[in-house]
Amino acid sequence: MRIALAQINTAGNISENIEKVERYVTESVVGGADVVVFPEATMVAFGNDLGAAADTYIKEWRTHLSALAQDNNVWIIAGEFENTDNRVRNIAGVYSPEGMHEGYAKIHLYDAFGFSESETVEPGESPLVVQVGDRKVGFAICYDIRFPKLFAELSRAGAELIVVPTSWGSGPGKVEQWEVLGRARALDSNSYVVALGQADPSVSGVNAVEGAPTGVGHSYVSDPFGKVIAKLGEGEELQIIDLSFDKTEKAKESLPVLKNAKLGY
Template identity: 45%
Template sequence: MRIALSQITTGPDPEKNLTAVREQAHRAAESGARLVAFPEATMACFATPLAPLAEPLDGPWATEVRRIAKAAGLVVVAGMFTPAEAGKVTNTLLVTGSGVEASYDKIHLYDAFGFTESDTVAPGSEVVTVDVDGVRVGLATCYDIRFPELFRAHADAGAVVSLLPASWGAGPGKRDQWELLTRARALDATVWLAAVDQADPAASGTSVPQKAPTGIGLSAVIGPDGTVRDQLQEGPGLLIADLDLDEVASVRRNVPVLANRALARS
């Protein structure tokens, strides 16, 4: 399975961000990718008032992403914000194209390191997987990476790939945590872990508020054995990766942590 991870820096204007989605989706399609994933907050970067720009899944922004996916002939995964109760929004992944239509609402909200996502964002509650060309893919968003049970739930649902769009907050030790956690979650669930972060705004020549979680780059593809197979640096880029899906079964035979876990609970 060939996938693409589009590491971009988004701004506050959803229409301008669609231009990047369109260009990157067509580049991914030209490479032969069947799925292209964009970061969390593709619709608009954090440090932007979210409620005024949130749209439903049948709104104009999501509709245009569907058109882009159809024109490119692949599945597009992009982070957006949908309306929620009490003036809040939901941090949503839209998954669309090639016969796939689904969404995932971020379950674990980023109330950490002095940032309180829950002030403006309502949490999701459902584990979501999708089938792309017969391959089951689990969906997660950014802070979800700190909760291994979600990725084990992907595996329990039959996923061999977990996809993690993010807008990772910068700060002391955060790069080490990003690299450690992505590798650990691949090992926990013995899945391919594809993590696509926003590019570091400084590397993109963009100025953003210091406290906003606006990305550090370092998007990566991690094998089911926890090894880094490919990784971008801090700046914008498009990572193309071929996932050997048979490797998941091989690793699970050698390191049957999922089966051993089930036995321990019985």
């Protein structure tokens, strides 16, 4: 599987965000990518009115991305928001080359480090595993990466790769935590982990809302043994990598943590 890691910054203008996604998809397809991964909140960045954006633009957004995936014969994974009765759901949108859409709603909301995501976002309830080509892919979003049982559940459901679109909040020690957590979750689940975050807006020059989790960059891919096999910097960047899934089988044989687990823990 050839995966494009599209570490970008988005802002409050959805049309401009769509144009940026289109540029990165086009470049990824030229590079032979089968899957293009974008961050959490790709549709609209945190700190903006998520409900208004979802109400006004979600149909246009999904129409554009469905057509983009279909026209380019590529899978696209990107963060988006959809309205519920009172709040929005934080979604990892999954767009297939057939133009079909599925979505994982973020289960663990970021009520931490002085930010209260639950004030505007309604939590999801169910994990999601999708057949992508001949591989099963699981999904988590940002703060989910701190909860090992979700990753174990995705692995038990057959996921060999877990994609984590993220808009990581900045602060002392946060980059180090981000780098450690995905590697640990790969070890927990015998899976590849693609930890793909928004770039650091102070580096990329994109205007960001102060106090909102708007990205630190440093996206990476961990193999099932916790080794980082691809790493990005702080600014906007595109990197294309190839994954060989024989490592997932080797990890399950040599380090069968899920098989050895007691009482499901």
